[in-house]
Amino acid sequence: TAHAIPEEPGLDHSLALLQEGYTYISRRCDRFNSDLFLTRIMLTPVVCLRGAEAARFVYEGERFTRRGAMPRSVLLLLQDVGSVQTLDGAAHRHRKAMFLSLMTPDAIPRIGTLLAGHWRDAVRRWEGGGEVVLLDALAEILTRTACDWAGLPVPDADIPALSAELAAMVENAGSLGPSYLVALRLRRRAERRVRHLVERLRAAELEAPPGSAALTIATHRDTDGATLPAGIAAVELLNILRPIVAVGRYITFAALALHRHPEWRERFAQGDEADLEPFVQEVRRLYPFFPMIGGRARQALRWGGHDFAPGDWVLLDLHGTNHDPRLWPEPDRFRPERFRGWQGNPYTLVPQGAGDVAATHRCPGEWITIALMKEAVRQLCRMRYTVPPQDLSISLSQMPAAPASRFVIGAVRPN
Numbered sequence: 148t149a150h151a152i153p154e155e156p157g158l159d160h161s162l163a164l165l166q167e168g169y170t171y172i173s174r175r176c177d178r179f180n181s182d183l184f185l186t187r188i189m190l191t192p193v194v195c196l197r198g199a200e201a202a203r204f205v206y207e208g209e210r211f212t213r214r215g216a217m218p219r220s221v222l223l224l225l226q227d228v229g230s231v232q233t234l235d236g237a238a239h240r241h242r243k244a245m246f247l248s249l250m251t252p253d254a255i256p257r258i259g260t261l262l263a264g265h266w267r268d269a270v271r272r273w274e275g276g277g278e279v280v281l282l283d284a285l286a287e288i289l290t291r292t293a294c295d296w297a298g299l300p301v302p303d304a305d306i307p308a309l310s311a312e313l314a315a316m317v318e319n320a321g322s323l324g325p326s327y328l329v330a331l332r333l334r335r336r337a338e339r340r341v342r343h344l345v346e347r348l349r350a351a352e353l354e355a356p357p358g359s360a361a362l363t364i365a366t367h368r369d370t371d372g373a374t375l376p377a378g379i380a381a382v383e384l385l386n387i388l389r390p391i392v393a394v395g396r397y398i399t400f401a402a403l404a405l406h407r408h409p410e411w412r413e414r415f416a417q418g419d420e421a422d423l424e425p426f427v428q429e430v431r432r433l434y435p436f437f438p439m440i441g442g443r444a445r446q447a448l449r450w451g452g453h454d455f456a457p458g459d460w461v462l463l464d465l466h467g468t469n470h471d472p473r474l475w476p477e478p479d480r481f482r483p484e485r486f487r488g489w490q491g492n493p494y495t496l497v498p499q500g501a502g503d504v505a506a507t508h509r510c511p512g513e514w515i516t517i518a519l520m521k522e523a524v525r526q527l528c529r530m531r532y533t534v535p536p537q538d539l540s541i542s543l544s545q546m547p548a549a550p551a552s553r554f555v556i557g558a559v560r561p562n
């Protein structure tokens with residue numbers, strides 16, 4: 148039978164969520180000694196959940212929709228109307244299959260090779276120059292990588308602007324106020340830019356390679372047999388370009404981990420890559436990125452002794468699940484060893500969502516994220532640079548998080 152779950156008293160806790168950021172849900176779960184509790188965010192009742200079983204409940208069985216589950220500001224910056232994230236059921240699975248068709252055994256390592264090329268070009272430019280802010284510099288390197296990988300013929304002169312647009316969407320997803328409005332304007336500009344390219348691809352004024360994301364999306368047929376409206380196709384292309392640029396945060400966190408734990412740098416620099424994958428998995432587990440995911444119940448549900456009515460709002464704590472001490476002993480320690488021989492588990496390591504990627508909203512970009520991170524660690528261990536004194540602390544109330552200094556390096560040399 149249903150019983151009352153713990154409830155945070157008070158009218159609204161939006162401010163606490165913004166102030167406590169990544170730790171808001173898990174702190175209260177700890178305090179209430181419960182994997183779910185009821186609170187009010189934006190004056191709306193919401194059940195917050197964390198842990199592997201909660202992740203299974205939220206992801207399995209298409210119980211929740213993403214529609215109406217995120218603040219509109221976040222939706223407009225990160226997804227937009229008509230994108231894969233806003234679809235459900237058969238329409239979602241069909242669109243999702245299009246994304247997954249891009250992740251072939253050739254395409255996954257190819258993105259690493261493309262990154263290596265653009266990385267080496269950048270290092271040559273940095274050599275003999277001043278200091279470099281790694282997180283910011285990565286935006287352009289990854290924009291070039293993303294356009295090449297997607298087969299999107301963006302004129303070279305447009306890359307810096309596109310790179311700024313893509314970086315701003317990620318950077319301001321957690322903010323309100325003027326910086327958010329600037330980012331929204333940049334997003335609209337990126338949409339127009341990419342939409343124009345889609346129209347020219349369709350008119351055969353431009354070419355993209357067979358199997359590329361650009362051509363696949365431009366020619367994709369929806370469940371009704373029609374090609375996507377050019378605006379939706381542009382949104383879906385941005386759904387590939389933007390998160391590839393976002394991987395720059397994980398790469399920056401990987402650089403921080405190499406700095407804090409130089410024994411790993413030593414090993415990778417010597418060509419011993421046995422633990423390269425465990426290293427990047429531990430970066431994805433430990434460092435804060437996507438804090439939580441929202442859903443709205445599509446039907447009446449019961450879980451954890453709580454009855455959910457259709458439309459009820461939930462927030463699943465991704466960061467807290469990655470830091471759950473029942474799943475990850477000493478969760479705040481950087482210990483890649485924990486991933487040696489790891490068999491995988493769709494509900495315990497959830498930085499990019501949980502469950503079965505084809506049937507849920509779980510991120511289709513995990514394989515290329517890992518490929519990009521591995522190549523970046525290789526490049527970081529090959530080149531030489533100093534890490535001047537700076538504030539490398541990471542505030543967990545800043546979403547998305549980053550080292551305060553955004554990781555400054557100096558005296559860069561290729562080797």
Ligand code: HEM
Nearest residue numbers: 231232386387390391393394436437499500508509510512
């Ligand atoms: C969805 C995180 C990289 C494409 C998601 C979701 C998360 C996430 C949390 C939502 C899951 C949900 O709604 O349940 C991340 C992080 C990344 C990353 C932290 C690393 C920087 C990528 C990459 C791509 C990508 C490289 C490129 C293909 C997408 C798409 C969706 C998505 C298209 C929507 C999937 C759907 O609704 O079915 N990602 N992602 N992401 N991601 Fe990623």
